[in-house]
Amino acid sequence: MSNYERLEVFQRSHALVLDIYKTIDYFPSHEKFRLVDQIVRAAYSVSSNIVEGNSKNTTKDYLNFLYISRGSIHELKYFLFLSRDLNYINEKIYQKLLGQCETIAKMPNGLINSLKRKMETQNA
Secondary structure, eight states: OOGGOOHHHHHHHHHHHHHHHHHHHHHHHGGTTTTTHHHHHHHHHHHHHHHHHEEEEEEEHHHHHHHHHHHHHHHHHHHHHHHHHTTTTTTTHHHHHHHHHHHHHHHHHHHHHHHHHHHHHHHO
């Protein structure tokens, strides 16, 4: 198991991507290259930026990718909100996915703070 696979934030964000893929099957076909594409990109961006950041040589680079990942989860929250308001997903599905997003959105903060402390001790 690689280093990033052990991170709970990665595990949860990957599970969210799988749930998103199950959900988009119910979207209208005319949204395939519009909203659906944006939802999928935002969803897998969370996990993929954790993976890419984890592979970088510097803590500073890793932090940048974690910030991007954190931004992507918030972007996804908006797309889910929009999907609900367009009646592409029902309230139950929206609340389930939103709950996952809200949990994941808080998780990078601990890792970010830990990496910042590590940088401070390296620079001291």
